[in-house]
Amino acid sequence: MSVVADLTDINQASVAAHARSIGDVVLSVQNISLSFGGVRALTNISFEVREHEILAIIGPNGAGKSSMLNVINGFYHPQEGKIIHKGVERKSMRPHEAARRGIARTFQNIALFKGMSALDNIMTGRNTMMKSNILAQALYFGPARKEEMEHRKFCEHIIDFLEIEAVRKTPVGRLPYGMQKRVELGRALAAQPDILLLDEPMAGMNVEEKEDMCRFILDVNNEFGTTMVLIEHDMGVVMDISDRVVVLDYGRKLADGTPDAVRANQEVIDAYLGVGH
Amino acid sequence: MLYREAGQFKTTYSADQQIFPILQDRIGFFVTMAVAFIAIPMFAGDYLTQTIFIPFLVLSVAAIGLNLLTGYAGQLSLGTGGFMATGAFAAYKLATSFPDLNIIFVFILAGLITALVGILFGIPSLRIKGFYLAVATLAAQFFLLWLFNKVPWFTNYSSSGVISAPPMSIFGVFVTGTEASHTAKYFFLLVLVTLLALAAKNMVRGHIGRAWMAVRDMDIAAEIIGIRPLQTKLAAFAISSFYCGIAGAAWAFIYTGSVEPLAFNIDVSFRILFMIIIGGLGSILGSFLGAGFIILLPVFLTNAPHMLGLNIPVDIISHMEVMVFGALIIFFLIVEPHGLARLWQIGKEKLRLWPFPY
Numbered sequence: 354m355s356v357v358a359d360l361t362d363i364n365q366a367s368v369a370a371h372a373r374s375i376g377d378v379v380l381s382v383q384n385i386s387l388s389f390g391g392v393r394a395l396t397n398i399s400f401e402v403r404e405h406e407i408l409a410i411i412g413p414n415g416a417g418k419s420s421m422l423n424v425i426n427g428f429y430h431p432q433e434g435k436i437i438h439k440g441v442e443r444k445s446m447r448p449h450e451a452a453r454r455g456i457a458r459t460f461q462n463i464a465l466f467k468g469m470s471a472l473d474n475i476m477t478g479r480n481t482m483m484k485s486n487i488l489a490q491a492l493y494f495g496p497a498r499k500e501e502m503e504h505r506k507f508c509e510h511i512i513d514f515l516e517i518e519a520v521r522k523t524p525v526g527r528l529p530y531g532m533q534k535r536v537e538l539g540r541a542l543a544a545q546p547d548i549l550l551l552d553e554p555m556a557g558m559n560v561e562e563k564e565d566m567c568r569f570i571l572d573v574n575n576e577f578g579t580t581m582v583l584i585e586h587d588m589g590v591v592m593d594i595s596d597r598v599v600v601l602d603y604g605r606k607l608a609d610g611t612p613d614a615v616r617a618n619q620e621v622i623d624a625y626l627g628v629g630h
Numbered sequence: 631m632l633y634r635e636a637g638q639f640k641t642t643y644s645a646d647q648q649i650f651p652i653l654q655d656r657i658g659f660f661v662t663m664a665v666a667f668i669a670i671p672m673f674a675g676d677y678l679t680q681t682i683f684i685p686f687l688v689l690s691v692a693a694i695g696l697n698l699l700t701g702y703a704g705q706l707s708l709g710t711g712g713f714m715a716t717g718a719f720a721a722y723k724l725a726t727s728f729p730d731l732n733i734i735f736v737f738i739l740a741g742l743i744t745a746l747v748g749i750l751f752g753i754p755s756l757r758i759k760g761f762y763l764a765v766a767t768l769a770a771q772f773f774l775l776w777l778f779n780k781v782p783w784f785t786n787y788s789s790s791g792v793i794s795a796p797p798m799s800i801f802g803v804f805v806t807g808t809e810a811s812h813t814a815k816y817f818f819l820l821v822l823v824t825l826l827a828l829a830a831k832n833m834v835r836g837h838i839g840r841a842w843m844a845v846r847d848m849d850i851a852a853e854i855i856g857i858r859p860l861q862t863k864l865a866a867f868a869i870s871s872f873y874c875g876i877a878g879a880a881w882a883f884i885y886t887g888s889v890e891p892l893a894f895n896i897d898v899s900f901r902i903l904f905m906i907i908i909g910g911l912g913s914i915l916g917s918f919l920g921a922g923f924i925i926l927l928p929v930f931l932t933n934a935p936h937m938l939g940l941n942i943p944v945d946i947i948s949h950m951e952v953m954v955f956g957a958l959i960i961f962f963l964i965v966e967p968h969g970l971a972r973l974w975q976i977g978k979e980k981l982r983l984w985p986f987p988y
Contacts, residue, residue, distance in 0.1 A: 426854060428850075428854070447853070448850075448853045448854045449853045449854075449856050449857060449858050449859070451854075452853075452854060452855055452856030453856050457854075457855065458854060460851070464848050464850065464851035464854075465847075465848070465851070466843055466844050466846075466847035466848055466851070466852075467847050467848075468843060468846070468847050468912065469840070469843050469844075469847065473840055473843070476837070476840055477837075477840045477841070477844050477852070477855060477857070478855055479837075480837050480840060480841055480844075480855070480856065480857055481855075481856035481857075483837040485836070485837070487833065487838055487865065487869065490832055490833050490836035490837070490838055490839075491829035491830075491832050491833050492829070492832065493832035493835075493836070497832075497836055498644060501647065501836065501837075502643050502644055502647075505643045505647065506643065509643075540855060541855070544855060544856065
């Protein structure tokens with residue numbers, strides 16, 4: 354009887370995980386304005402990111418999408434507005450502090466450590482969690498090795514998950530583009546972020562690689578419940594995988610809603626297709 | 631055929647992450663250690679030990695130190711000579727102020743003092759990079775030598791500005807001073823170098839090493855995955871200077887026995903930099919290869935003409951040495967920026983396939 358009950362519990366748990374019910378607001382961007390000299394990159398942008406959701410930020414070139422991500426992970430400091438992350442308002446924050454609070458990201462142009470192997474790249478994602486001091490590391494045997502092995506094990510899960518076992522010891526500079534993108538995703542995942550910012554994860558990929566990447570993004574979202582904010586130009590992908598879409602144009606927010614609502618929005622259509630003046 | 635890891639299966643992560651995962655490498659390592667610990671003391675005479683092996687070991691430590699900073703953490707430094715001088719003078723002050731202090735503690739404390747000095751001169755690295763940082767570390771080089779020249783306290787008010795190592799012993803055997811035998815000096819240094827090299831290797835394969843390489847390869851991405859740039863760079867400066875300080879102390883106490891500040895001038899900084907460029911940036915093995923190369927090259931150039939029966943005047947030979955150095959550095963920078971260590975690695979990869987083409 355109890356076994357049956359346990360099984361139902363497990364089933365419910367896994368169903369709940371797969372339904373990945375979108376939870377509360379985990380990150381709230383409020384009235385952000387950012388300018389470089391006279392250029393206004395972002396004007397009064399506000400939106401919310403909810404737990405476990407996939408949020409896409411779209412817009413034409415130069416709309417301020419990457420600037421928005423750079424503001425979220427502390428790379429740019431906006432002149433106005435505030436960001437509330439997990440209930441804490443943060444002022445200007447350095448990127449490494451944002452990373453330690455659970456915001457990871459990948460880049461539009463791959464930003465891997467070229468001289469290191471794929472495994473080492475992914476292991477750097479766990480650096481913030483590794484505590485052994487320099488002396489212990491110089492000795493290696495004992496606590497440093499134990500810690501190293503624990504994190505290696507976790508990284509091997511990610512390697513397994515992203516299907517890059519064959520290249521784990523290859524220097525990433527030698528890997529093809531699609532593989533490098535995967536390693537970069539792996540490095541971001543290794544940090545076990547609660548928000549993952551993906552800057553054009555599918556740029557420059559062919560259809561198969563895009564499908565693989567979509568699968569990884571959806572699987573990560575499903576299995577780990579990671580909240581995702583992604584920038585993507587492929588509308589098919591955006592409409593398929595995202596729960597909500599934020600549209601930017603010239604640094605302003607045009608629309609914010611479900612893919613269907615955004616698709617029907619007249620302003621968005623005008624921004625993308627142009628409008629007679 | 632000979633060098634292949636086929637059939638060597640790793641079943642645990644710790645087996646996969648050992649320093650020499652391939653059996654042949656382990657054999658090679660133990661053979662090298664056997665030669666260093668048994669064959670060299672038995673067969674190399676005092677002359678070879680004093681002119682080649684002792685300076686080789688001392689400069690290897692300095693090269694490892696600079697390699698940690700420049701090759702792994704990507705921070706170019708021209709202050710190596712200054713840091714070595716700091717180590718030498720710190721060791722001298724410690725040894726003369728506390729005569730009962732064991733030489734091991736003298737060296738470690740001298741290294742720690744140099745590490746503090748290194749941190750101080752490493753602070754600009756947060757703001758400036760590459761070429762500009764090299765110039766900032768050049769300031770360390772000149773300032774430190776000036777300091778040891780001008781402040782008589784550092785030389786215990788010696789009129790000539792020369793410091794001489796007091797006789798010191800370990801386990802009742804003298805390793806410094808006139809009574810020390812070359813073999814004793816050699817063994818002491820060899821143990822020291824082995825421990826320091828293993829520690830360096832362990833650090834660069836641990837998370838601190840990954841943080842250094844991340845900062846070297848792309849500092850922005852490193853920061854975005856949570857690596858603190860300031861702490862990481864300063865740790866690199868501290869540990870690098872620790873090694874350089876011990877090298878300086880060993881140079882003054884064990885190799886020459888007495889030095890003046892000028893022994894650690896800018897030429898020394900450049901020589902160590904050449905060692906890691908030729909040996910291989912970002913490789914502990916490369917530090918040894920580079921040190922060996924730079925020490926053996928002048929010996930080779932002096933003796934080669936005689937062996938070939940040519941009679942070249944001494945001054946031309948010493949000029950040739952400089953020219954060959956220059957040519958080799960340009961050659962390595964163009965052809966193989968990762969140095970002898972990379973050539974060795976390429977050779978190993980070729981051996982894995984040999985005799986098949988692919």
